[in-house]
Each structure stands twice: as structure tokens, then as C-alpha cells.
Amino acid sequence: MFKKILIANRGEIACRVAATARRLGIRTVAVYSDADAGARHVRACDEAVHIGASAPRESYLLAQRVLEAARATGAEAVHPGYGFLSENEHFARACAEAGIAFIGPPASAIAAMGSKAAAKALMEKAGVPLVPGYHGERQEPDFLKAEAGRIGYPVLIKASAGGGGKGMRLVQQAEEFEAALASCKREAAASFGDDHVLVERYVTRPRHIEIQVFGDSHGECVYLFERDCSVQRRHQKVLEEAPAPGMTPERRAEMGEAAVAAARAVAYVGAGTVEFIAEQDGRFYFMEMNTRLQVEHPVTEAITGHDLVEWQLRVAAGEPLPARQHELRLHGHAIEARLCAENPEAQFLPATGRLRVFRAPAAAAEFAVAPVRIDAGVREGDEISPWYDSMIAKLIVWGEDRAQALARLDAALAETHIVGLHTNVAFLRRVVASRSFAQADLDTALIEREREALFGQPGLPLEGALAGVAARLLQEEAATQTTDPWSRRDGWRLHGVARRRLEVLDAAGQRHVASLEYLHDGSHLVELAGQRLPLRAGPLGADRYDVRLGERRWTLSVYRHGDGFAVFGPQGSASLQWLDAIAHAGEGGHDAGRLTAPMPGKLIALHVQAGQSVRKGQALAVMEAMKMEHSIAAPADGIVDVVLYRVGDQLAEGAELLRLKTA
Template sequence: MFKKILIANRGEIACRVAATARRLGVRTVAVYSDADAQAKHVAACDEAVHLGGPAPRDSYLQIERVLAAARATGAEAVHPGYGFLSENEAFARACADAGLVFIGPPAAAIAAMGSKAAAKSLMEKAGVPLVPGYHGDRQEPEFLKAQAEAIGYPVLIKASAGGGGKGMRAVARPDEFEAALASCKREAKASFGDDHVLVERYVTRPRHIEIQVFGDRHGGYVSLFERDCSVQRRHQKVLEEAPAPGMTPERRAQMGEAAVAAARAVGYVGAGTVEFIAEQDGRFYFMEMNTRLQVEHPVTEAVIGHDLVEWQLRVAAGEPLPVAQHELRLRGHAIEARLCAENPEAQFLPATGRLQVFRTPASATEFAVAPVRLDAGVREGDAISPYYDSMIAKLIVWGEDRAQALARLDQALGQTHIVGLHTNLAFLRRVVRSRSFAQADLDTALIEREREALFGAPALDLGCATAGVAALALQEDAGSETTDPWSRRDGWRMHGAARRRLDLELAGQRHTATLEYRRDGLYLQLPGDETGQPLRTRSLGDDRYDVTLGEHRWTLAVYRHGDHIAVYAPDGSTSLTWHDTIAHAADAAHDSGRLTAPMPGKLIALHVQAGQTVRRGQALAVMEAMKMEHVIVAPADGVVEELLFRVGDQVAEGAELLRLKAA
């Protein structure tokens, strides 16, 4: 076994590899960019080496700097993780040339599977089933259109060198083919520097099923069974599970044999995944091979009881596979949910910001097989920057069967609280509870098919959300108590009842509720309610409240981030805006005039000049981060004293953008 390895990656996968290495007594070296100087993966390793600027091309993709870091620290091997250089043939060769062990497949295997078209030709020779289509080198539009007509519509045009849904179009009719082909070629050229495409029969209601394979340097190969990755958005995975629902032992054996044949055909070594597209009747076809460890490998670990990163290290060190095919058994069912910084209501655009709150299930174990597992590369307080992948963490659950795993996943998602930026957390819970997923009616169009249930409506009703805001308001008021009775905010009046307006915005709709302090207690009057309902709240500590409104009682977690309130209940969560006039008045009185960047990004517009008078709420500047625009508005009436950045400047989170003198 190695004494020291360098992990040429960041985030969750770097932490994951470091955890197994530590357990095996292997020392680890982290690499990091300017943006990751304080990152979790740096702290998880024994040593760390700085690579360069925050953009991947200036740091994590710099092959020579990574190799120099390995040489300088005495690392014997390099683990590439996934993404970045993990499937880079040149990097694998450079490691070998530098006398370092690349913890992955041979460069020749990466090259063989790097082109979709070449890989399919190779698989055809190996007897692996292929989707009927054309995978050759001829690229004349007339020829490709003729191939499409021979295959029969609908067809799928795919970038030969691509992935992630880029350069891919489904074509239903002949008159749509030429425009779709031109679009695919443009996108493929821009994304991969290669406009070659292939044309295949479009499989209706396809399932995405992949087989985890492993090979060693002694000619040993095993299939570690399948994962179903059919639940996708924008051709990228959302939920993954093992085993695939509805898989028969005969079909599992057939797919495993085909996957091992694919690995043998390229002399594969280490962990790899052979991806298949499957028809509803069980027929399956080779799609591609990922020559690395997959994001979703924990569900396989959960159902076979083995650490796949340990296997990677042992195989790379020259050891044989630890078990033979006949010794492997499936146990129970596992599901993984990818928690991402993105906005499902805005076509899943990535989001940036700081994890003001990141609470996870108390029972969750990190980087180890367990009934509830959470693999994360971030901590509460960390920022999700615009430079890297938007994934925050992976939540993995295991159960004796799929029903138990589903119940555990729903519960674990409900116990996960994230505040500070848009995430897909509530969306994931809706998917898990959807009819199609619950009944294992799976295909890659599940999200679109369940659109009405998955988008638009808040998970909590107005009454529950408002009761949560009221509990928070009462707690904040209690915290403001002083010895001066005239400064108290507890609602006491010598005559009559005190009232407090709660101006809220939920799912784009404005609502006004009233919190009334009567002699017989508190009442909350919701929109349309003339009399109000009795309200009782009790703080449970740690942002949690016992709340009773009329006949309804909840245990709620309520978090405040400026005007934004997140309310978490056992059955769901929602975010709303509280236009708190009391807090705004206090803020205005103490405002220092500083306006800072809420996230790292680019300043793309300035709507004001120095000396200009502005009104509260007026747009002052616009920042862009990860393709999303964020408008900076004036918190109060005033005069712009100074602009501290120019349009086009890259701005760090928390940087002061301009100074405003309150009127």
C-alpha cells in the first residue's frame, strides 16, 4: 500500500478519498486554489499545496503544477477524483512519465472510451449491445440525414466527444433534422472543440441504468451490480438508487456480463462505470463508459458492503481484487440525493452564496456505509462560489427494502436545513414523494411528467409559514427586553389591544397578517380571517419552536437571513420574505452606508453615479454569478458618496461596492 497520495481534486470527493486513506494509514496531500484556501478538503488532508487562481484553468487543471506538488511532497500516487483531470488521457500519461501511480485506468483505456463514436465501434466488436444508429466518421449533413431516415424517426443526435447533455438533440421529423444537426455541431464545437456527432434511434421512455465494474492488474474483473440513474434534469442526475427497481436476476447477469466485456475490451484497471440506456421491456444498449469513480458510488457501497475507494487504492498498488464475482451479494436498497446550489423554479440555474445555515440529520455518518450517510465538502459558513460545481452534498440512505429506504430518505431530507442561497432541497423531497418515484415508474422524463406536482406551489401553507414568522418575531421581541418599560416590545398596553402587522411575500404573492396582543393571550389573524386564532409559541432553542395556531400544532425550525425567512416543518419547508418595518427602521438608524457584495461574482451594471440622490429600494448595481443576476438596492434614501468598483470587475464576497450617505 502507498504511504502518501496526492488528491488532485477538491470538495466532497477529495474529502471522501482522504477519509478512506486516513483509515488505511495513508497520508494525504491536498491541492487548492485561491478560492479554496480555507476549504474543508484542505483541512481533511495532512498537507496542502497551493496551485493558483480560483478558476479551474488556473489551478486544478494545471497538470504541471499538480505533478510538481506531488514531487515536492513525496507523494507516490495521484487520485484524480471525478471531474477536472480524472478522465484526461494526457494527465494519466504525465503521471506515469513522472514516476507517479495514477489511481485510475491506463491512459489507453481513457483514450479508447473518450470518443463516443470510437467507443461504440469498439463495443460492437466486443459484442456489447448498441442502440441502432450511425457511429462513423462521415459527417456530411446529407449523409447523416440519410442515416437518420434509415434508422427511423425519432432519432437522437449526440456530440461524439460530449457529455452532460451538451450537443444533444432529439429529432421527431425529417424536416427538423438539418436545423438540429447544425445546432448540435455548433454546441459540440464550442463545448468540446470537436463537432463530430453520432445519430441513434431515440428510445422512448428510456431508463438510465449503469453497471459498476472493477478490474485489477492481474486480469481480474467483477461487476458490482447496477444503479438506476433515470431521474434527471437537463440530462444530469438528481437521484440514484441500487439495485434498479424491477431488475430480474437474469437481466442483471446479462448487463453485468456486457459491462465486464466492455472493460476487458480496453484492458481496464480500477473503478469504472458502463452506462446503458434501457427500454421499459428490459432491452438495453451501451451508451458510454465513464473511466473514473462516479458521484453515485456510495449507493453501490451501501448494497455490497465494500469501500470502493479502498479498492481503488489497493488495485492501483498492484493488489488483486479483494473478492471474486461469486462472492458478491446484494443487500437491501440504497438511494442517493444530490443536494445542489441551484434554483429549480428558474430552470435549475446554479446559485451562489454563503451557507448561513447547514444543519444535517443527527444520525448521519460521513463517508462510511450507514443507514443515513452524508458526504459533504462544505461546512456551515462556507461559500458556494461561481467557479466550481454547484453540488453541496450527497445524502445517501440504506434500508432493508426500497420502501424503508424511501421513508428514510424523506425523513433525512426533512432533517436537512440549508439557508443562505437557493437549493434543490425542497424539490428533492417533492420528487421522492411523487407518485412516479414512489411507485418506481421510472424513466428520464419523470421530472417533466410530474411537473405539476414538483414546481410552483410552496410546500407549507400560509398558516404554518406565518405562524413560524410570528414565533420568530416574538422571540426577537423577547430578546429586546430592557429595564425601561417604555422600550419593551412585548405588546403590553395600558388600554386596549396592541397590533403588529406582518407583511409577508410567499411564492410571489403579498400577504398581510396581524399579530394581536389581547388580554387573554396572543391571536394571529391570517388574510381573510376576521377574528383570528389563538397563538402559542415556545422556544426550544437552536432556532426551533413549539407552535400552536388554533387546533394545529407544529415543531418548526425558523431561520432569518435579512428579510428572508426559512421555515422547516416535519412535512416540508418554504421560504418567504418578511418586510419587517420595525427591523428596517432600526437598520436605517444604524446604517453605516456600506453596501457589500452578497456573493463572489462580476459587476455587470452600475445604475448610479457619485453624488446622485437615491430612494430606498432603488436599483444601484447588478452582479452576475453562475449565470444568475443579483440586483443591489438602496436600503434607505440617501446620496451615493463613492463608487468603489467599475463595471466588468470581479468582486469578492463581502467587498464594499459603494458608499451611501443616508438622507
Template sequence: MFKKILIANRGEIACRVAATARRLGIRTVAVYSDADAQAKHVRACDEAVHIGAPAPRESYLLAQRVLEAARATGAEAVHPGYGFLSENEGFARACAEAGIAFIGPPASAIAAMGSKAAAKALMEKAGVPLVPGYHGDRQEPDFLKAQADRIGYPVLIKASAGGGGKGMRLVASGEEFEAALASCKREAAASFGDDHVLVERYVTRPRHIEIQVFGDSLGGYVYLFERDCSVQRRHQKVLEEAPAPGMTPERRAEMGEAAVAAARAVGYVGAGTVEFIAEQDGRFYFMEMNTRLQVEHPVTEAITGHDLVEWQLRVAAGQPLPARQEQLRIHGHAIEARLCAENPEAQFLPATGRLRVFRTPAAAAEFQVAPVRIDAGVREGDEISPYYDSMIAKLIVWGEDRAQALARLDAALAETHIVGLHTNTAFLRRVVASRSFAGADLDTALIERERAVLFGQAGLPLQAALAGLAARLLGEEAGAETADPWSRRGGWRLHGVARRRLEVLDGSGQRHVAGLHYLHDGSHRLELGEDRRALLVRPLGPDRYDVTLGDERWQLAVYRHGETYAVFAPQGSASLQWVDPIAHAGEAGHDAGRLTAPMPGKLIALHVAPGQAVTKGQPLAVMEAMKMEHAIAAPADGVVDEVLYRVGDQLAEGAELLRLKAA
């Protein structure tokens, strides 16, 4: 076994590898950029080496700097994690030439499976069923459109070297093809340095099912069953589970054996995932092979009881696979939810900012098999930057069956409190509770199909949120009191009662005015319009309160930052902003005609110029953030008055990009 390894990655996967290595007595070396000097993964390792600027192209994607760090620290092996250099054929080869073990497949296997087009050709020869499409080398736009016309719409354009939904576009008609192809190629080139694409027929109501495979250098191969990753947004996974609902033993064996055959065909070593697109009737087609560990590997660990990172380390050290196929069993059901910094109500735009609060379920274990597990590469107080992926953490639950796993996941999500930026936590709870997901009616369009119950939904009722805000205020007042009678905050009056005016904005920006009354007997009353109810507050600990409002009772967690109050309960969450009318007087009316950047990123395309007339919904510009493209459209008809940035400029969130005036 290795004595020291370098982890050529960041975030939760670097922390995950470090945790397993520590358990095996292996020392670890972290690499970090200027943005990551104080990151969690740096503290998790025994040593750390600085490798460059925040942008991945200037740090984590610089293979030579990573290898220099490995040599300088005496690391015997490099674990690439996922993303960055994990599926880079040249990096795997450079490691081998330097005498440093690459904890992954040989370069030849990465080359064979790294190109979607080449991999599909290989699978076709092996007899694995493929979705109808064009997987060749010709890339002229007219030729590719002709292929799409031949296949029949809708089609998918996919980056040949891609993954994670990047460089992928669904095209419904021939009129859309040219623009979708250009956008897809730009995104593919930016993400993978290769704009080669393939075109495939879009399967209606497809399920995304993948098989975890493992090979060793002694010729041993196994599959560790399947994962269903059908719930996706923007072609990126949201929830993953194992085993796949409705999977028969016969179909599981058929898919598993096909995946092993694919791995064997390229002399695969280490952890890999063979991904299939499946029809509702069970027919399946090879999609691609990811030649690395997957983000969703914890659900496989949960149902098998095996640490897949430990398997990677042992296999890379030349040891045989820790188990044979006949020794592997499925125990229970596991689901993983990806907690991301993004705004689902704004088409999942990535969000940046500081994690002012990051609280996870008290019973959650970290980086190990458990009924509730949290894998996070960040801590409370850390900054989510625009340079890397938007995932904050992975929440994994296990149950004896799917019903128990669903209940545990909802409870764990309710106990996950994140404040400081937009996240998808509440959205995940709605997905888990939706009819389709709860009933295992799965396909990649589930989110769109359930749109009515997933978007535009109210969170915690306003009265409960106001009660939480009042509880926090009362708690702060009690904490400020001393023996000095002048410090008392009870609001006692000789005649009448004290009333505190609470003017707040809810999450939708709607203004509400409530009154908190301090009664003579020391009790309180909360009024909102004609709703007047007694308020009883019992502190439960830091930031936590047992609150009764009339006949309703909640256990609330309330976090305050400045004028913003975030209120969490098992029933949902809400955010209220306490308004000071004097402090904020005169702030309205200054944003008319402005178009601002919805997130930090680079301006990669401008479609308009000053003086040009535009119509509502017309694309004006394209920004790139967190490796994804985001189109910015005109909010109304008008004329472009001024453009304030040029293509290639880096924009901060909220930066004024251009100005429109009425036509």
C-alpha cells in the same frame, strides 16, 4: 500501500477520498484555485498547493501544474476524483511517465472508452448490443443530418467525449437539427475541448441502468451490481438507486457479465462504470463507459458494504481485488439524492450565493456507510460560485427494502435546511413522493411525465409560515428583555391590546398582511383576514420552536437573514420576506423593458442587434454557466433598444443584458 497521495479535484469527492485515505493512514495533498483557498477539501487534507485562477481551464485542468504539485510534495500517486482530469488520457500517461501512480485505469483504456464513437465500435465487435445510430468520424453538418434522417426522429446528438448531460440534445424533427447540432458542438468544445458528436435513435421510455465494474492489475474482474439512474433533468442525474427496481437475477448476471467483458476487452484497471440504456421489457444497449468513479458510487457502497475508494487505492498499489465475484452480495436498498444549487421552477437554472444556513440530518454520518449519509464538499457560510458544478452535497439513505429507503429519504430531506440561494431540496421531496417514483415506474422522462405534481406546488401553508415568523419575532423579543422594565417587549396596554402589523411577501411575490396580537394574559393571537387563532410558542433550541396555531401544531425551524425568514417543517418549507413599506417605497416600476442575466456566466452568443424586432419566446442570447448553455428568450414582442454586452463578456447575476421597447 501508498504513504502520500495528491487529490487532483475539489468538493465532496476530494473530501471523500481524504476521509478514506486518513482511515488507511495515507497522507493527502489538496490542490486549490483562488476561489478555493478556504474550501472544505483544503482543510480535509494534510497539505495543500495553489494551482491557479478560479476558472478550471486556469487551474484544475492544468495537468502540468497538478503534476508539479505532486512532485513538490512527494506524492506517490494522484487520485483524479471525477470530472476535470479524471478521464484525460494525456494526464494518465503523463503520470506514468513521471513515475507517479494514476489511481484509475491505464491511458490505453481511457483512450479506448473515452470516445463514445470508438467505444461503441469496440462493443459492436465484442457483440454487445448497440442503439441504432452513427458513431463514425465524419462531422459535416449535412452528412450528420442525413444520418439522422436515415435513423428516424427523434434522435439524440451526443458529444463523443462527453458525460454528465453536457453536449447532448434531443432533436424531434429535421427542422431542428442544424441549430441543435451547432449548440451541441459549442457546448462539447467548451466542456471537453472536442466538438466531435455522434447521432443515435432516441429510445422511447428508456431506463438508464449502469453496472459498477472493477479490475486489478493481476487480471481479476468483478461487477458490484447495478444502479438505476433513470430520474434525470436536462440529461443529468437527480436520483440514483441500487439495486435497480424490477431487476431479475438473470438479467443482472447478463448485464454484469457484459460489463466485465467490456472492461476486460480494454485491459481495464480500477473503478469503472458501464452504462446501458434499457427498454421497459428489459432489453438493453451499451451506451458508454465512464472510466472513473461515479458521483453515485455511495449507493453501491451501501448495498455491498465495501468502500470503493479503498478498493481504488489498493488496486492502484498493485494489490488484488478485495473480493471475488462469488463473495459479493446485495444487502437492502439505497437511494442517493443530489442536492443542487438550482431553481427547478426556472428550468433548473444554476444558482449562486452564500450558504447562510446548511443543516443536515442530525443522525447523518459523513463519507461512510450508514442508514443516513451526507457527502458534502461545502460548509455553512461557504460560497457557491459560478465556476464549478452546482452540486452542494449528496444525501444517501439505506433501508432493508425500497419502502424503508424511500421513507428515510423523505425524512432526511425534510431535515435538510439550506438558506441563502435556490436549491432543489423541496423538488426532490416531491419526486420521491410522486406516483411514478414511489411505484418504481421509472424512465428518463419521469420528471416531465409527473410535471403536474412536481412544479408550481405550494410549500408550507401560509398560516404555518406566518406562525413561524411570529415565533421567531417573539423569541427575539424575549431574548432582548432584561430586568429593566423599559426593555419589556410584551406590548402591555392599560386599555386594549397591542397589535403588531406583519406585512410579508411569499415565495411567489404575493403580498399578505397579518396581525400579531399581544393579549393581557401574556398569550398571543395571529390574524390573517377572517382567520383568527390563538398562537402558542414553545422554544425547543436555537432556531427551533414548537408552535400551536388554533388546533394545528408544527415543529418549526426558523432562520432569519435581514428581512427574510425561512421556515422549515416536516410538512414542507416556505420563505417570507417582511416588508417595510417606508423603506421600500418607490422601488416598483423601474424594470420595464429590461432583460437581465438569470445567473452569473459568460455571454457566448447574441442573436439580435439594436433596432431589430423580436417576438415573444424568440431566442435573444445564449449564456454559459457551470458548463451548461442557457438560452435567453424575449418575454414579449418588441424592438431591441440597446445591447449592453458583447460576446465573451462575463456577466454577474442580475446584470442588464439588453433593453427592449414596445414595437
């Protein structure tokens, strides 16, 4: 076994690998960029080496810098994690040439599966079923459009070297093809340095099912069952579970054997995932093979009891697989939720900012097989920057069956409190509770199909949120009590009843006015919407309160930052901003003529110029941030007055891109 390894990655996967290495007595070396100088993964390792600037192309994607760090620290092997250099055949080959073990498959296997088009040709020879499509080398737009017509719409354009939903576009009709192709190629080139694409028939109501495979250098290969990853947004996974609901033993064996055949076709060694698109009737087609560990590997660990990172380390060190196929068993059901910094109500726009509060469920274990597990690469107080992926953490639960796993996941999500930026936690709770997910009626369009239940839904009721704010204010007042009645902050009055005005702005921008009354007997009332309700509140610990308002009772967690309050309860959460009525009295409405950058990023396309007429909803510009493209549309009909930036410019969040003259 290795004595020291270098982890060529960042975030939660770097922390995850370091945890297993520490358990096995292996020393670890981290690499980090300027943005990650104080990152959690740096502290999780025994040593750390700075390798460049914040942009991945100037740090984590610099293979030579990583190899130099490995040599300088005496690392015997490199674990690439996922993303960055994990599926780079040149890096794997360079490691081998430098006498450093690459904890992954041989370069030849990465090369064979790295191109979706080449991989599909190889799978066709191996007898693995394929989706009808064009997987060749010709890339002329007219030719690809003709192929799409031959295949039949709708079609999916996919980056040949892609993964993770990058460089992928669904095209419903021929008129949309050219624009979608251009956008897909731009994103593919930016993400993978290769703009080649393939075109495939889009399977209606597809399920995304993947098989975990593992090979060793002694010729053995096994599958560790399947994961269902059908719940997606922007072709990126949201929830993953194992085993796949409705999977029969016969179908599991058929898909597992097909996945092993795919791995054997390229003499695969290490952890890999063979991804299939499955019809509702069970028919399945090879989609791609990811030659690395997957983000969702913890659900496989949960149902098998095996540490897949340990398997990777043992196989890379030349040991045989820890188990043969007949020794593998699955037990129970596991679900993983990806906690992301994004705003689901704004088309999942990535968010940046500081994690003012980041509280995981009290029972959660870190990087270990457990009923509730949290894998995170950040801590409370850390910054979510625009340089990297928007994932904050992964929350994994296990149950004896799917029903128990669902219940545990909802409870764990309710106990996950993140304050400081938009997240998808509340959205995930709604997905888990949705009819389709609860009944395992799964396909990749589930989110769109359940749109009415998933978007625009209220969280914690306003009265509960206001009661939580009042409870927090009363506790703060109690903490500053003095014996001098004139210095006390508890609302004491010699005559009359003291009132504290609570004018707040909710997350939707709506204003609400309430008042907190201090009665002479020491009790309190809250007046809201014409009702005066008795309030009783008591602390239950740090930031937690037992709150009763009239006949309603809640256990609430309340976090305050300045005049902002985040309130969490079993029914959901709410964010309220306490307003100073005088300071806000002169505010006007939103200026619809100003168009600003919704996040920090790079301007990669401008579709208009000054003086041009535009229609509401028309795409005006395209920004790139967090490895994704984001289109900015006209909010109303108008004329472009002035364009303030050029293609290639880096924009700060809130920067005014252009100005419209609207009617």
C-alpha cells in the same frame, strides 16, 4: 500501500477520498484554485498546494501544475476524483512517465473509451448490444443531418468525448437539427475541448441503468451490481438507486457479464461504470463507459458494504481485488439524492450565493456506509460560486427494502435545511413522493411526465410559516427583556391591545398581511385573512419551535437573516421577506423591457441586434455558466432597443444584457 497521495480534485469527492485515505493511514495533499483557498477539501487534507486561478482551465485542468505539486510534496500517487482530469489519457500517461501512480485505469483504456464513437465500434466487436446510430468520424452538418434522417427521428446528438449530460441534445424533427447541432458542438468544445458528436436513435421511455465494474492488474474483473439513474433533468442525474427496481437475477447477470466483457475488451484496471440504455421490456444497449469513479458510487457501497475508494487505492498499489465475483452479495436498497444549488421552478437555473444555513439530518454520517449518509464538500458559510458544478452535497439513505429507503429519504430531506440560495431540496421531496417514483415506474422522462405534481406546488402552508415567524419574533423579544417596562419589547401597553404588523412577501412574489396581537394576560393572537387565532409557541432548541396556531400544531425550524425568514416543517418549507410598508409603498411593477443575466456567466451567443423585431419566447442570447448553456428568451413581442454586451463578455448576476421596446 501508498504512504502519501495527491487528490487532483475539489469539493465533496476530494473530501470523500481524503476520508478513506485517513482511515487507511495514508497522508493526503490537496490542490486548490484562488476561489477554493478556504474550501473544505483544503482543510480535509494534510497538505495543500495552490495551482492557479479560479477558472478550471487555469487550475484544476492544468495537468503540469498538478504533477508539479505531486513531485514537490512527494506524493506517490494521484487520485483524480471525477470530472476535471479523471478521464484524460494524456494526464494518466504523464503520471506514469513521472513515476507517479494514477489511481484509475491505464491511459490505453481511457483512450479506448474516451471517444463514444470509438468505444461503440469496440463494443460492437466485443458483442455488446448497441443503439442504432452513426458513430463515425464525418462531422459535416449536412451529412449528420442526413444520417439523422436515415436513423429516424427523434434522435439524440451526443458529444463524442462527453459525459455528465454536457454536449447532448434531443432533436424531435429535422427542422431543429442544425441549431441543436451547433449548440451541442459549442458546449462540447467548451467542456471537453473536442466538438465531435455522434447521432443515435432516441429510445422511447428509456431507463438509464449502469453497472459498476472493477478490474485489477492480475487479470481479474468483477461487477458490483447495478444502479438505476433514470430520474434526470437536462440529461443529468437527480436520483440514483441500487439495485435497479424490477431487475431479475437473470437480467442482472446478463448485464453484469456484458459490462465485464466491455471492461476486459480494453484490459481495464480500477473502478469503472458501464452505462446502458434499457427498454421497458428489459432489452439493453451499451451507451458509454465512464473510466472513473461515479458521483453515485455511495449507493453501491451501501448495498455491498465495500468502500470503493479503498478498492481503488489497493488496486492502484498493485494488490488483487478485495473480493471475487462469487463473494459479492447485495443487501437492502439505497437511494442517493443530489442536493444542488438551482431553481427547479426556473428550468433548473443554477444558483450562486452563500450558504447562510446548511444543516444536515442529525443522524447523518459523513463519508461512511450508514442508514443515512451525507457527502458534502462545503460547510455552512461557504460560497457556491459560478466557477464549478452546482452540487452542494449528496444525501444517501439505505433501507432493508425500497419502501424503507423511500421513507428514510423523505425524512432526511425534510431535515436538510439550506438557506441563502435556491436549492432543489423541496423538489426532490416531491419527486420521491410522486406516483411514478414511489411505484418504480421509471424512465428518463419521469420529471416531465410528473410535471403537474412536481412544479408550482405549495410547501409549508402560509399560516404555518407566519406562525413560525411570530414564534421567532417572540423568542427574540423574550431574550431582550428588562425590568424597565418602557424598554421592554413584548408589546406591553398601559391601555389597549398592542399589535405588530406582519406584512410579508412570499417566494412567488405575493404579499400577505397579518398581525400579531399581545393580550394583557401574556397570551398572543395572530390575525390572518379575517381570522383571529390563538398562538402558543415554545423553543425546542436552537432555531426550533413547538408552534400551535388555533387547532394546528407544527414543529418548525426558523432561521432569520435581516428581514428574511426561512421556515422548515415536516410538510415543506417557506421563505418570507418581512416588508416595511412605508419603504415599499412606492414600488412599481417589473419593467418587462429590461433583460438581465440570471446568474454570473459568459455571453457566448447573441441572436439579435438593435432595431430587430422579436416575438415572445424567441431566443435572444445564450450564456454559459456552471458548465451549461442557458438560453435567454424575449418576455414579450417587441423591438430590440439597445444591446449592452458583446459575445465573450463576462456578466455579473443581474447585469442588463439588452433592452426591448415592448407594446
